[in-house]
Each structure stands twice: as C-alpha cells, then as structure tokens.
Amino acid sequence: MSTVTGIPPKGYQAIPDDSPARRVLRGMLVTAPIFIVLAILLVWITIENPNFTDPPIFLLFLRRAAPLMILAAGQLFVIISGEFDLSVGAIITTVVIVAARLTNGDPDRTWPVIALLFAGGIVVGLANGLITTRLGVPSFITTLGTMLMLNGATLWWIGGTPKGSLPDNFRQWGRLGIDDVPWLGQLPYSVIALVIVGAFGTWLLHGTSYGKQVFATGGNPRAAWLSGVDVPRVRTVAFVLSAISAVIAGILLGGFTGVSPSAGEGYEFQAISAVVLGGAVLGGGRGAMIPALAGAMTLEALFTLLNLLGLPQPLRYSVQGVIIIIAVGIAAFRGRKTR
Amino acid sequence: MSAIASPRNAVVAARAAFGTSSTGQIYGVLVLVLVVTWSLILATGGNINLTNTLVRSVALGIVAVGQTFVILGGSLDLSVAYQVSVTAVVASVLMDGDPGNIWWSVLAVIALGAAIGAINGIIITAIHINAFIATLGTSLILRGALNATFDNYAGEVPDEFQPLGYSRFLGIPYSVLLLLAIVATGWWILRYTRFGHHLYAVGASEETARLSGVRSGRVLIGAHTICSITATLTGLFIISRLSAGAPWVGPDGNYDLESIAAVVLGGTALSGGRGGVLGTFAGVLILALLDNAFNQLQINTFLKDVVRGVIIIAAVAIYALRQRRDVR
Amino acid sequence: MRGVRDGMTDPTTSQTAGAVGLDSDRPILRLSRINKGFPGVKALTDVDLEIRVGEVHALMGENGAGKSTLMKIVAGVYQPDSGTITLDGEPVHFAHPREAQERGISIIHQEFNLLPERTVAQNIFLGREPKRGWIVDSREMERRTSEILTALGVERSISPRAMVGRLSVAQQQTVEIAKALSFDARIVVMDEPTASLSPAEVDALFSRIRALQERGIAFIYISHRIDEVMALSQRITVLKDGRNVGTVTTADTTASQLVSMMVGRELSSYYPPYASPEEIGEPVLEIVDGGNERLRDIDLTVRRGEVVGIAGLEGAGRTELARAIFGVDPFTTGTMRLEGDTVHFTHPRQAIRAGIGFLTEDRKVEGLVLPQSIRDNNLLAWRSIGRSGRLRNLPPPDPADQARRVDLRAAGFDQEVRFLSGGNQQKVVLMKWLSTGARLFIFDEPTRGIDVGAKAGIHELIRELARAGAAILMISSELPEVIGMSDRIVVMRNGTIAGELPRESTETEIMALAAGEADVKVAS
Numbered sequence A: 001m002s003t004v005t006g007i008p009p010k011g012y013q014a015i016p017d018d019s020p021a022r023r024v025l026r027g028m029l030v031t032a033p034i035f036i037v038l039a040i041l042l043v044w045i046t047i048e049n050p051n052f053t054d055p056p057i058f059l060l061f062l063r064r065a066a067p068l069m070i071l072a073a074g075q076l077f078v079i080i081s082g083e084f085d086l087s088v089g090a091i092i093t094t095v096v097i098v099a100a101r102l103t104n105g106d107p108d109r110t111w112p113v114i115a116l117l118f119a120g121g122i123v124v125g126l127a128n129g130l131i132t133t134r135l136g137v138p139s140f141i142t143t144l145g146t147m148l149m150l151n152g153a154t155l156w157w158i159g160g161t162p163k164g165s166l167p168d169n170f171r172q173w174g175r176l177g178i179d180d181v182p183w184l185g186q187l188p189y190s191v192i193a194l195v196i197v198g199a200f201g202t203w204l205l206h207g208t209s210y211g212k213q214v215f216a217t218g219g220n221p222r223a224a225w226l227s228g229v230d231v232p233r234v235r236t237v238a239f240v241l242s243a244i245s246a247v248i249a250g251i252l253l254g255g256f257t258g259v260s261p262s263a264g265e266g267y268e269f270q271a272i273s274a275v276v277l278g279g280a281v282l283g284g285g286r287g288a289m290i291p292a293l294a295g296a297m298t299l300e301a302l303f304t305l306l307n308l309l310g311l312p313q314p315l316r317y318s319v320q321g322v323i324i325i326i327a328v329g330i331a332a333f334r335g336r337k338t339r
Numbered sequence B: 001m002s003a004i005a006s007p008r009n010a011v012v013a014a015r016a017a018f019g020t021s022s023t024g025q026i027y028g029v030l031v032l033v034l035v036v037t038w039s040l041i042l043a044t045g046g047n048i049n050l051t052n053t054l055v056r057s058v059a060l061g062i063v064a065v066g067q068t069f070v071i072l073g074g075s076l077d078l079s080v081a082y083q084v085s086v087t088a089v090v091a092s093v094l095m096d097g098d099p100g101n102i103w104w105s106v107l108a109v110i111a112l113g114a115a116i117g118a119i120n121g122i123i124i125t126a127i128h129i130n131a132f133i134a135t136l137g138t139s140l141i142l143r144g145a146l147n148a149t150f151d152n153y154a155g156e157v158p159d160e161f162q163p164l165g166y167s168r169f170l171g172i173p174y175s176v177l178l179l180l181a182i183v184a185t186g187w188w189i190l191r192y193t194r195f196g197h198h199l200y201a202v203g204a205s206e207e208t209a210r211l212s213g214v215r216s217g218r219v220l221i222g223a224h225t226i227c228s229i230t231a232t233l234t235g236l237f238i239i240s241r242l243s244a245g246a247p248w249v250g251p252d253g254n255y256d257l258e259s260i261a262a263v264v265l266g267g268t269a270l271s272g273g274r275g276g277v278l279g280t281f282a283g284v285l286i287l288a289l290l291d292n293a294f295n296q297l298q299i300n301t302f303l304k305d306v307v308r309g310v311i312i313i314a315a316v317a318i319y320a321l322r323q324r325r326d327v328r
Numbered sequence C: 001m002r003g004v005r006d007g008m009t010d011p012t013t014s015q016t017a018g019a020v021g022l023d024s025d026r027p028i029l030r031l032s033r034i035n036k037g038f039p040g041v042k043a044l045t046d047v048d049l050e051i052r053v054g055e056v057h058a059l060m061g062e063n064g065a066g067k068s069t070l071m072k073i074v075a076g077v078y079q080p081d082s083g084t085i086t087l088d089g090e091p092v093h094f095a096h097p098r099e100a101q102e103r104g105i106s107i108i109h110q111e112f113n114l115l116p117e118r119t120v121a122q123n124i125f126l127g128r129e130p131k132r133g134w135i136v137d138s139r140e141m142e143r144r145t146s147e148i149l150t151a152l153g154v155e156r157s158i159s160p161r162a163m164v165g166r167l168s169v170a171q172q173q174t175v176e177i178a179k180a181l182s183f184d185a186r187i188v189v190m191d192e193p194t195a196s197l198s199p200a201e202v203d204a205l206f207s208r209i210r211a212l213q214e215r216g217i218a219f220i221y222i223s224h225r226i227d228e229v230m231a232l233s234q235r236i237t238v239l240k241d242g243r244n245v246g247t248v249t250t251a252d253t254t255a256s257q258l259v260s261m262m263v264g265r266e267l268s269s270y271y272p273p274y275a276s277p278e279e280i281g282e283p284v285l286e287i288v289d290g291g292n293e294r295l296r297d298i299d300l301t302v303r304r305g306e307v308v309g310i311a312g313l314e315g316a317g318r319t320e321l322a323r324a325i326f327g328v329d330p331f332t333t334g335t336m337r338l339e340g341d342t343v344h345f346t347h348p349r350q351a352i353r354a355g356i357g358f359l360t361e362d363r364k365v366e367g368l369v370l371p372q373s374i375r376d377n378n379l380l381a382w383r384s385i386g387r388s389g390r391l392r393n394l395p396p397p398d399p400a401d402q403a404r405r406v407d408l409r410a411a412g413f414d415q416e417v418r419f420l421s422g423g424n425q426q427k428v429v430l431m432k433w434l435s436t437g438a439r440l441f442i443f444d445e446p447t448r449g450i451d452v453g454a455k456a457g458i459h460e461l462i463r464e465l466a467r468a469g470a471a472i473l474m475i476s477s478e479l480p481e482v483i484g485m486s487d488r489i490v491v492m493r494n495g496t497i498a499g500e501l502p503r504e505s506t507e508t509e510i511m512a513l514a515a516g517e518a519d520v521k522v523a524s
Helices: A020-028 A032-048 A054-078 A088-103 A107-134 A141-157 A166-177 A191-208 A209-219 A221-226 A231-256 A265-277 A289-308 A315-337 B007-019 B023-044 B050-072 B080-095 B099-126 B133-150 B174-192 B194-204 B205-209 B216-240 B253-266 B276-295 B299-327 C067-074 C098-101 C120-124 C138-149 C169-181 C199-214 C227-231 C254-261 C318-326 C348-354 C363-367 C372-386 C390-395 C398-404 C422-435 C452-467 C479-485 C507-515
Strands: A177-179 A185-188 C027-038 C039-051 C056-061 C084-088 C089-091 C107-110 C185-193 C217-220 C235-240 C244-248 C284-291 C298-303 C308-310 C331-338 C339-345 C356-359 C439-444 C472-477 C487-491 C495-504
Touching: A020 B007, A020 B174, A020 C339, A020 C439, A032 A289, A054 A107, A054 A185, A054 A191, A054 A209, A054 A231, A054 A289, A088 A141, A088 A231, A088 A265, A088 B216, A088 B299, A107 A166, A107 A231, A141 A265, A141 B253, A141 B299, A141 C472, A166 A191, A177 A191, A177 C298, A177 C318, A177 C452, A185 A191, A191 A209, A191 A289, A191 C084, A209 A221, A209 A231, A221 A231, A221 A289, A221 C372, A265 B133, A289 A315, A315 B133, B007 B050, B007 C227, B023 B133, B023 B276, B050 B080, B050 B174, B050 B194, B050 B216, B050 B253, B050 B276, B050 C298, B080 B174, B080 B216, B080 B253, B080 C039, B099 B216, B099 C169, B099 C298, B174 B194, B174 B216, B174 B276, B194 B205, B194 B216, B194 C227, B205 B216, B216 C472, B253 B276, B253 B299, C027 C067, C027 C363, C027 C398, C039 C067, C039 C217, C039 C235, C056 C227, C056 C254, C067 C107, C067 C217, C098 C107, C107 C169, C120 C138, C138 C169, C169 C185, C169 C199, C199 C390, C217 C227, C227 C254, C235 C331, C244 C254, C244 C390, C284 C318, C284 C472, C298 C472, C308 C318, C308 C363, C308 C479, C308 C507, C318 C356, C318 C439, C348 C356, C348 C372, C348 C390, C363 C422, C372 C398, C372 C422, C398 C422, C398 C452, C422 C452, C439 C452, C452 C472, C452 C479
Parallel strands: C039 C244, C056 C217, C056 C235, C107 C185, C185 C217, C308 C472, C308 C487, C356 C439, C439 C472
Antiparallel strands: A177 A185, C027 C039, C027 C084, C084 C089, C235 C244, C284 C298, C284 C331, C331 C339, C487 C495
16 A cells, blocks of 8 residues: 655654553543542541451442442443433332242242343333334433333332232342352352443443444444444444343342332432443443443442441432532533543 | 514414424324313213313423423423422421411522522533533432421411412412413513523524523523422422421422423423423323323323323424424 | 646636725734644644735635634634734723624634524524513514525525524525624624535625625635635735744735645645546446436446546535435435445445445534544444455454555544544544445545645545545535546536536536536636
8 A cells, every 4th residue: 555645745653552451441441530539438438437348348338339330331331322211210120029029939930030021121121222213202201201101010010019029049149149258258149240240341332343333323423323333223232231231230139128119219310320420421422331330339338438427318318419410520620621 | 562562473473382383283182182081081970170180280380381491401400309399398487387477488488499590500501510410419419408307297388378279260270370370471481582592592502502692601590590490389389288398299299300201292302492381381281181081080090100101202202203304 | 747727716706806995904903923722732823913994814724724713712712822812903802702793703603503493583693682671572683684684685595584404505604694794793704604605606705795895894714715715805814833824915926825835835736647548447336317305317437446526516416416325315216336236225334334435524523423532433434334245354454554544643543533633534534434445435525624735635545545446436516626636527416417527627617517507607
C-alpha cells in the first residue's frame, strides 16, 4: 500500500499506541472517584466495626451486596446502550412470588421452576427490547409499562396475598455457601455468582465486539446503524441481559428476604443509581463494569455504615439521596472540565 | 380589542389547542373510553359516578399539569410523590386545627413547595445533573427527612378547610373547579407567555434555545417550580379530605410515575418540546375512567394495572408512529 | 497535472468585488490580539481583525485554523482568554450570545439552529417574542415574519405558520437567514451559508447581501468556496494555525494566492490525474431501471478503477441514490448487480458485508461515534459484519498502517474522535471502510467543511483507492471538485438521471443538465 503522494510533505508522524493491556485497563477503570468513595466507606465501617475485615464477616457483607451488584451489571448494558430498564424491581418481585407459589415448599420442583423463571425473564427482556425498538416507545415508558403489567399480573394471579413458601434448596442460593473453605469460612453462593457474573459481564462489555457495539449504539445510534451495527438487536440483547440479571438477583434475594409483594420494590432505582455512581452516563455511550459494581457495593456499604452508626432508619434514604447527587455532580463537573 | 378577546382569535386558539392532531386524537380516545366504560357499567347495573371520577382525577390531575411543564422542558420530576406528602404533613401541622391558620399555612406551604422546585431546578441546571438522578435524589432526601420526623398522622386539619374537598359550587365540586382552573392556567401560560414559548424551545433543543438568547436555566427552574407548586396544591387537596396529613399519602398515590404516565398518555413527548396540558388532562381522565370502571365492574384491581400498562405503551407507540411519519 | 482554472469564478455575478458603494472605510468592529485556548490546543494566537461598515469580509482558512472559534468569540458564544473587542470604538465584552445579538452581531451557524416542531415565526422570534402586556403577540410575530420572508422573495413557498421540520433543507437555510435579518443586525456572520443552496438561491442570497450592504450592514463570510468569496467580498482575511496571516483586498488578489496563504505554499494544481483507459476494468456496480419513492429510471454503471461523479442540485436525488444502493431506502423496482451478482439490500449491514462503504454527508451525525476513540470508530463496521462468506479471508485491520495510508494526524488511537479536525475525522471514516475491504466506495460530499490542504489529500486518497481497484461513486456539490475528480460525470435532476457527461466538461454543461435548460442564466 503506497502512501499519499501529491501533497507537499508535512512530515508524517506515526501515531503513538499503547499496549493492549494498558488500553483494556484504562477502558475498564474509567472513573476513579467511586473507588475512593468506596474505600472511604469501607474504612469507616471498619473503624466502627473492626471485625469487618475478617473474611467471614466481609463475605457476609458481600453476600448481602451481591443481588444489587448483579442487578447493576445487567442494568449497565441497558444504560450504556442509551436506554432505561425500570422493570427489574418487578421482575424480582415476580421471581420471588412465583417461585414460592410454584415450588410450594417442594424441593423437587426447585430446578424446573428456576428454569421457568429464567425463561420468563428472557421473555420479559425480549418484550422490553422489541417494544422499545420496533414500536418506538421510549424505554422509560416501555419498562414502566412492563413493570405495571408484571406487578399487576403477578398479584392478580396469586390473588393479592403471596402463598406457598420456598424450599430449602431454593433458598440456599441466597443464604448458604460452600462450607469449610480455608481462611474464608463459608464462601457464599451469592458471592460465587457475583464473581461469575462480574467476570462474564466485564468480558462481554469490554472484551467482545458486542460490547463495543453497545457503546456505539449508545454513543451514536445512527452512525452505528450506518456502520452495520444491528442496533435493535444490540438493544434487545441488553434488555435480556438486564432481565436475566434481575432473575438471578431475585433468586438470591428470595433466599433471605421474605416472600412479599414488595420484595423487589425500589431496586430499579437503586440499580440505576449504582450504575450512575460508577460513571455511566444516562444518555448512553459511556460507562464501565467494574466501577458500576463498585457503585452498587458503595450503596450497600452506605446502608451498612448508617446502620452501624445507629442513624434512624429513614435517614438512610436522605443520605443516599445526598450521596447520589454529590457523586453525579462531581462526575458531571469533571466531565465538563475535560471539554 | 385586546389580543385575546376577539372572536377570530378565539377560533384560532381553539384550533391551535385541539388542532394539534395528537391532542385531538387523545380526546377521541377519551370519548371512546368514556362511551365503552359507561356502557359496560350501566349494562351491569353500576353507577357512572361522574363526580366521583372527576374528584379522583383532581389529585393526579393537578400534579400532572405540573409534570407536563417539566417534561415539555425536556426534564423530569420523580420527587413529586414525596413533595405531596411533605405538603400534606406540614400544612396539617401548621394549621393545627385552627381555622385562623388556614391562609397563612397555605401560603407557607406553597412557598416551601416553590423552594423545593427551585432547588430541583438548580441542581439540574447549575450542577448539570441528569433530571432522573437529581429528582430521584431529592425524593430520597425528602423521604428520609419526612419519615424520620413523622411516622403517623400529624397535625390537624380544621373543618373549615374541608369544603375544598367536599363542597360544591353550582353543583360542581370546588376541587374540580380548582383542577379546571389549573389546567386552564397551565394552557394559557404555555400558549401565551414567553416563558411557555421558551419552555417548548428548551425542550426541543436546549442548545438552539440558548443560542437564541433563551435563559434555559431559568426556564427549567421555572418549570420545576411550577411542578412543585402543583404538587403542593395536590397535597392541600388531599388533606382537605382527611382530618390530618400523613407521610404516606404521596407514595400511596404513586404520583411520581402516574403523573408521568398521564403526561405521555396525553401526547407530550418524553423528550420534550412537543405536547401540552390539554392532552395531559385527557390522559388523567382516561386513567380515572378506567379506575372507576374497574371498581364498578368489580374487576380485580391488579388486572387494572396490567391494562394500564398496555394502554400507556400502546398510546406512546402510536404517537411515535405518527411522529415518524410527520417530521422528516 | 492540471491547473486551477480562473473560469471558476461565479459567472452569474457580473459585479466585480468592491463595486458596492462604501463611502467610508470606518471600522465598526475591531478585534485586537485575541488569544483563545482549549485543553490541549491553542486555537487562536494574537489574532487581529477589523471589519468595516458595510463590507463583506471573507474569512478563509483550513479547518482547525480557528475561523469557527474566532467567529464564536465575535458572536459571544466563547470569550477570549485575552485581547480586546471594540465595537464602534468602545470596548465590549460579550458574556453570552444574546449580548452580541443585542449589540447587532448575529451569527448563522453551519449546522442550523432551528426547532423542527415549532413554526417559522416561532423560530425566528425565539427569545424575543413580541408582547402585548404579558401575552405573546402571535399575530404581530407572524406579520413581521411575513415581511422578512417577502423581502427574501420566498413568501410563496414558506409560510410563517409552517412547521420548520417539514421544510426542505434549502428552505430551512432561508429561515435561518431570515432570522438573522430580523435582528436588524449590523454585522452578520455567515458560516458556509451556501453549502446547501442551489445556484438560484445563491444568487438570491448574494443580491440580498449586497442590498443590505448598502444599508451599512457588514458581513463576515466564512467559506471554502473561493469563487463565491471572489465574487462577493471586498476583503479577505486568511487564518492559518490560529494566526492571521494576512488581510487582502479581493480585487487585488487571485485564487492561487489565497490558497498559498492558507496552506503556505504555492499549489499549482488541486487534482490528481484521471484514470487512463487501461486502469478502468469490469463493472462493479450495475443498476438497471432502479426506482423507489424518490427515484426513477436509474441506470448506472460504475467500473473498477473509475471515479464516477454525481452532480446535481439540492433535492435532485443524489443522496437518495446513495442511500438506495446502501440499503437505507432501498430500490423497489429494477435490478442492482454487484460484481455480477444480483443483490438487493434492505439494511446497511448487508451492503457492508457485500463490500460497499458509504461515507455520508454529515460525518459527525452519521459517520462517527464522537465519544469513542479513533480505534473503536475504525473497527466499528468491521466488528459488526461477522466473518462469514466473503469476509472469512479479510485480514484484520492494521490501524497504524491505515493511519499512515490516509495521513491521519492525531495524538493517539485512543483519542476521542470528537477532538479531531474535520479533515482528520473524515479520514477516520475512510479508515473504517478500508477495514471492511470495500470494493465500492460511495462518497457523499467528501470534502465538505474541510480545509484546502486536507481536501487535496482526500482527493489523492480517492484516486489512489480507484487505482488500487475500487469503484468510486462521488457525490459533490462543488463543481470544480466534480470536474477535477470524475472520469465520468452523471448529472441528476428531479430524482432521475438527467444525463451523462464526459470528463472535463464545463460547469455550464453540467449546470444545464442539472437545472434543466430553462433555468440557466449562465453567461457562457
């Protein structure tokens, strides 16, 4: 391949390039601030409760945090692709209620029901994706609608009050783990799930073509489409990933919360907050997996800290609100300065 | 003859108000829903409950008008539910059962509401935080402050305040008149004031508006202030039908997501720049008619949620389709 | 190599520059030692500029030279880091565009600032809606809008109540101009105003400008079109690398002098040589009887090694043709063959897999994901099209080699493309299509908004692609570019092909076909 001729030479300088490893790291650790906030919170918790750094205790914390972190992982794909998924809370509620009703305490039914739940999650994700991409309904509205429909349908089906109970081999996923692990004590299944989801999510978002297409779809859907990206498919897959993450979160949560119509309430907003704390931009096109997980962990750390400090329960909401505003404000401020 | 009063302008105004096809459409749908639900109710021997339906629309309707302003500007207010609660509780406490306190309590609460709205607007415009996150944040802050201070009914609403909730003027409940007045005021502001014109512009393209000298920050702060004031009025209406305010009235009524649903059902685009309060009014009425129908027909209320979800999605899908066809 | 021809001056203008009556050389606006920097780049260094009452003062220079930044400072969009702005002799400081507007300085941006869902009147008077008491006086607004539209001669085709989103691009441009004129501005800055206008509309614009000049209104006219600048302006200032390299009187200068000021060297020619007959091979693209909603009777063949230029006026259907080939608005009738195989694309993905690359008109909106890096934009298409069939043997792209091939200037492959200049952005788009192994390239306005130096580079690249065996379809509104680059010229009009012309045809011949005989007032 020849170089350009005909232009009086300005002196072409080769463009410097980083090693792949540096690039990947830079891409994944896009936002430093959340790690600092998380670190501060973890240190503070340790000050209040020096046992916190004992592996078994810390693992309990992770076990509690795992559902939200997994949920954030799924929501991240949707947010980066430029959309919202408000239905994840309703999916969690549905998972818990339907699981209780269908298994009715019978351990033999656990695995078929779990399979059914995942199938249902995929259907919801597909519905969200297809309605948003094919019918042109803004995802805020679509997922608001599916949230209403899921909540309504579920409660209608069980007649208003949850029936049945979850068998032990269902609840174990959220509550128990691998026992007698050296040094760690019990390694909760939730944490294992978290690590698997986190690793898979990181690989999918930052290491595959699909992940790059998600960023392109959120950054400039028109240009992405004209460059051959199947934008509707990318977005629909993102919704499916989010729904699946909600199913997993629901199964884990079913392990240690009660079966109630408000099992998943508020989780959609928490997931979106977590992702935004981790540096994702709500318009799409920017974000990273590890910081998003850190954002979710930060919220859980915040709740833990507020409990330890003995603050009245309601105030935790206020603190959460303030933190979210401050964190996003700082990120917005830094973002503007680099322009 | 003033600019408004001439008959020609009245016709032009009417055509402008209803001629925007999407508004005309939703009113068509409203009529359809009305006919269908009332027929079904009458056929099964229930009560049409027109007044009841209207009164049920008031609470949501007032705050939905405010939400319309915010959404037109390209923003969003997720904190209205807790603003309603704050108003209800604070007003109730301030009135403290004494009719002499009514007027200044109302003013104080409105001022408080305006302040909250302004703060929302400032957070969004000055710190450049996405409206979703900002108002989510303020709703959490309000929720915490409210629930930490009150966990039950608080204060006392004097009997003299109750006419707002229960009495009528020439057969029409005061509350409905209030709603109509607010809808009319909202419509007038959007159509006839510079603020209204600028709000549409900011919602359509903030960049373009700013380059044309529009102070987009002020406009959005204004919109959020208006929204908060309507949330305040809803709170006042609610306590006029109770003996005291309680912290759960806001979230119980689901005013945040429901007001947004009513607004988009009425044809206002979630992205801003297109739509209006008349459409929102129709959206509110449709939701109220459905509510009433489900009650009268004794259909499970949970199923109502399913139907509502379907209707909202369907309506917005149809609007999106029209928009794709109209503007190239 | 061929030379720049002086016949490229706009022949519709018999007026020589400088003939407009100016009875004073009084400066109205003076910029003195303006400096402006952004993170990572110093945009303007010690720039002086003087604008006189009633003159048309052209501003030329490469992209990245600072013209846009300078004009945004004049219009109050940016504030200078240092230096002074003097208006009518007194120093001014604009913290906001509104302040500049109120002092009589209006700017018309290259990308329109219009609201599609509002009416023409509402757009024009946005921010200054006439009032009666508290109420916006819509009647007055529409009346004043009518006046301006009539003065511009478009009262029949544009109504004050029309929704801007439904107007054509050229009509929207007219609304933008009407908006600026409605401000009673004393200085109007125009950034590439004629990019989307037909020759008739350009004429109307020029007449309007001259009429306004006589009222003492000055124009700062940013354009890459030398022929327009020579025809319209009295003085020309050239910026290069953020500095003012000189202000000349138009009557005393020539096109090649201007070009050398802009790029700093004598360029004896612009265009690379045409393809010789041996270099042109078998047909790559054949369309027979193609048609859809906007096109009809399209018969077109593009061969390997050949550059086919598509000329025509705005609205003739050139971009529609490109979009039909690429699967965006597909053909509904007729046949299309790509290297002999009959194809029908309904989605860009299919066209890309088959080996077509489309560089769209507006690279920032349709060609690039601005917040993403050069690397990610480069690989965007390649990542999306899979590895099956033809693509199985496609070598993975080598960004460093591609960057060298296109002469890309950037700080690093992870730099976000939004920080690149227009020319470099266009090169990244080209790299994207090189990565897919395209054999048919469709360029839609390949050098729009790109400076002279980079333009020549893009032209060289296009010719080199052809020499390497690709078939090129090049849509352009710049007739010199069409004539200079095309081995064959296809002229479109009204959604169909009006005719075909051989290379080196004259502008007159092309325009005659493009406009239909009756509309041509060109002196031949």
